[in-house]
Amino acid sequence: MYNICLLFNKFSLIIFVCLVTCGHSFAQQELGIGGGFNMNTLIIRNESNKNVRTIPKLGYSIFFHSRFSLNKSFDLIFEPGISEKNYQRRSVDNQYIEETTTNKYLQLPINLDTKIFKSKTTTTYLTVGVTIGYWIRSNTRGYLPDIFSSFTSFENTEHYNLIYLNEKYAFDNKKDRRYDIAINLGFRERFHIRNTTLSINAFITKSIISQQNTYMLNQEMQSNQSITLQIAYSKKLKHHEDK
Amino acid sequence: MKINRWLIVYFLITTTTISCKKEQLINEDPKSFNEIYETFWREMNINYVYWDIDKTNWDNLYSTYKPLFNKLDINNENDIKSSVSYFKSITDKLIDSHYSISFQKQILKDSAIYPAYTKNIILKKIHNKYDFSNLVPQYLDTGYISSAYFYSENNIPKLLFTRLGTINKSILYFACNQFALSRTIQSKDPKTTSLLNKLDFYLNESTDIKGLIFDFRGNNGGDIVDLNYLIGKIIDRPVHFGYVRYKNGNNRLDYTPWINTTVAPQSTSKKFQYPIIALVDNYSASLSETFAMVIHTLPNGIIVGERTWGATGPIANNNIYNYGSFIIRGFMNVTMASGEFKYLDNKSYEEIGFPPDISAAFSLTSYQSGIDSQLQKAIDQIEK
Numbered sequence A: 001m002y003n004i005c006l007l008f009n010k011f012s013l014i015i016f017v018c019l020v021t022c023g024h025s026f027a028q029q030e031l032g033i034g035g036g037f038n039m040n041t042l043i044i045r046n047e048s049n050k051n052v053r054t055i056p057k058l059g060y061s062i063f064f065h066s067r068f069s070l071n072k073s074f075d076l077i078f079e080p081g082i083s084e085k086n087y088q089r090r091s092v093d094n095q096y097i098e099e100t101t102t103n104k105y106l107q108l109p110i111n112l113d114t115k116i117f118k119s120k121t122t123t124t125y126l127t128v129g130v131t132i133g134y135w136i137r138s139n140t141r142g143y144l145p146d147i148f149s150s151f152t153s154f155e156n157t158e159h160y161n162l163i164y165l166n167e168k169y170a171f172d173n174k175k176d177r178r179y180d181i182a183i184n185l186g187f188r189e190r191f192h193i194r195n196t197t198l199s200i201n202a203f204i205t206k207s208i209i210s211q212q213n214t215y216m217l218n219q220e221m222q223s224n225q226s227i228t229l230q231i232a233y234s235k236k237l238k239h240h241e242d243k
Numbered sequence B: 001m002k003i004n005r006w007l008i009v010y011f012l013i014t015t016t017t018i019s020c021k022k023e024q025l026i027n028e029d030p031k032s033f034n035e036i037y038e039t040f041w042r043e044m045n046i047n048y049v050y051w052d053i054d055k056t057n058w059d060n061l062y063s064t065y066k067p068l069f070n071k072l073d074i075n076n077e078n079d080i081k082s083s084v085s086y087f088k089s090i091t092d093k094l095i096d097s098h099y100s101i102s103f104q105k106q107i108l109k110d111s112a113i114y115p116a117y118t119k120n121i122i123l124k125k126i127h128n129k130y131d132f133s134n135l136v137p138q139y140l141d142t143g144y145i146s147s148a149y150f151y152s153e154n155n156i157p158k159l160l161f162t163r164l165g166t167i168n169k170s171i172l173y174f175a176c177n178q179f180a181l182s183r184t185i186q187s188k189d190p191k192t193t194s195l196l197n198k199l200d201f202y203l204n205e206s207t208d209i210k211g212l213i214f215d216f217r218g219n220n221g222g223d224i225v226d227l228n229y230l231i232g233k234i235i236d237r238p239v240h241f242g243y244v245r246y247k248n249g250n251n252r253l254d255y256t257p258w259i260n261t262t263v264a265p266q267s268t269s270k271k272f273q274y275p276i277i278a279l280v281d282n283y284s285a286s287l288s289e290t291f292a293m294v295i296h297t298l299p300n301g302i303i304v305g306e307r308t309w310g311a312t313g314p315i316a317n318n319n320i321y322n323y324g325s326f327i328i329r330g331f332m333n334v335t336m337a338s339g340e341f342k343y344l345d346n347k348s349y350e351e352i353g354f355p356p357d358i359s360a361a362f363s364l365t366s367y368q369s370g371i372d373s374q375l376q377k378a379i380d381q382i383e384k
Helices: A002-023 B002-019 B033-047 B058-071 B077-091 B115-123 B181-186 B190-204 B225-231 B287-297 B364-368 B373-383
Strands: A029-044 A052-069 A074-078 A081-091 A098-118 A122-152 A158-168 A179-193 A196-207 A222-236 B100-103 B145-153 B156-167 B171-176 B211-215 B239-245 B259-263 B276-280 B301-305 B326-328 B332-335 B340-343
Touching: A029 A196, A052 A098, A052 A222, A074 A122, A081 A222, A098 A179, A122 A196, A122 B225, A122 B239, A122 B259, A158 B259, A179 A222, B033 B058, B033 B077, B033 B326, B033 B332, B058 B077, B077 B100, B145 B181, B145 B190, B156 B181, B156 B190, B171 B190, B171 B373, B181 B190, B181 B225, B211 B373, B225 B259, B225 B287, B239 B287, B276 B287, B276 B373, B287 B301, B301 B373
Parallel strands: A029 A081, B171 B211, B211 B276, B276 B301
Antiparallel strands: A029 A052, A029 A222, A052 A074, A052 A081, A074 A098, A081 A098, A098 A122, A122 A158, A122 A179, A179 A196, A196 A222, B100 B332, B145 B156, B156 B171, B239 B259, B239 B340, B326 B332
């Protein structure tokens, strides 16, 4: 836990320094906070297991929102924060296996907003970018069959007792790749309210690297993919354009 | 402008959904040894549960044997026979002691591969397997019961031999050569059912019994339901004896979390207060090792005999959990553990076997003289 706090502090410091440094170079700057929800799933390439399927689960994100205007058409957005990306693995007959995995990431999405529509009160952007993440925690809850504790029913069918679990995952240095790089693609709608802005954005995030280090031949890539809906409220800090 | 926005949304949705579509593999008979080897190697990655502790360099074996299998012709009888020796070399160091390969082709009917057998018999040089059923009766009081139940599993005829009796009127003795006890109740086999009813009587109503010996020597396991059935008779609350985990993905180190393994008491059972001995030998394998470990966990439980075979992982039906044993259609059946097991002390006893609390090595001289020295040691332990 201490290590995670230390890491988060370092991460926040780096982001703060970056934002302050970048702030001087841009015509307009906004700072604010935001949050949202995502529906995430684990994409497993060429998965052949027909008994267990992956079900998307709801997660959340909270972040600092900072916007730097590059010119009239392009803005650069940094949204450092924490995101939870979850999924469930469940047996197809819904009988014996259910594992809901909760993954927490420290992440820095860097997006380029391209203005595609503007009215008096709103501006619409196409958002493209990358998210750099670090996997800080994982937890699994659900149930699994205890093969040793089985019994035969009156219909002569074998049944297994279910064991309920809720466990923090211990990362394996050989297997787990804790950094993540994902691409983002979506839209952002900004509502201008005096010198503040409310922005709503919906986008798809797809990890381009596996959650696992390569430790074997023909290894399957397992990566997160999520659809996210976020809202951010920010305040304009510089008004060079207005002048 | 609004139309343009919706066009972009449509483009995003269609491109991302198309990229998520997966291809289904069709399970057909392999047409070449290259195909068999590729399937075998991949299925082992997916299904084998001991990749975290097994020292076999599976990737290295892939590159070593791939050119060799490429040279084999699936229609050539000599090549088919050669493939067996390759599979034998590939699998000889795997630690799963349940691991075995049988072949579906008629010419390979007698070419089964069983690495644990080779390791235990040739490398560890354990003694031959002996039948103690002819020596035991002299230790039992008159009126003991023996039962033989014949049944078939996967078209293989099997025999369940059970024996129940008392020793010096105060020690209850129960032996079985494998675990299929619940089957006999389901099939209403009169003799075995009567024997098991008598066991219930001794455990629940007899006041003379001051000790219990479960003789699992030579017992190579069987139906897991028997664990709750038999141990459930002598406990009054669930007994946690270890941990199990399963594969949950196709990569070698994809595992579920460890979960507790427990034995549950039967609704009418009461705790057996007196010493309980599991009598085991080098041939006590699989479920009989689990029985020994559960008994070792009990405060009044003692293991007497020899280190067990070392096949501690459970085997479950594949429709419950799609990992473990697999079949390559038209060529081979591979049997292996469905889960990785470790005992309460967080150690895996796979391949090395579970050690006895009180060692009683097999003595051929005693056996040939008609003395069951291991059973005598168990009796002495209770009577001391």
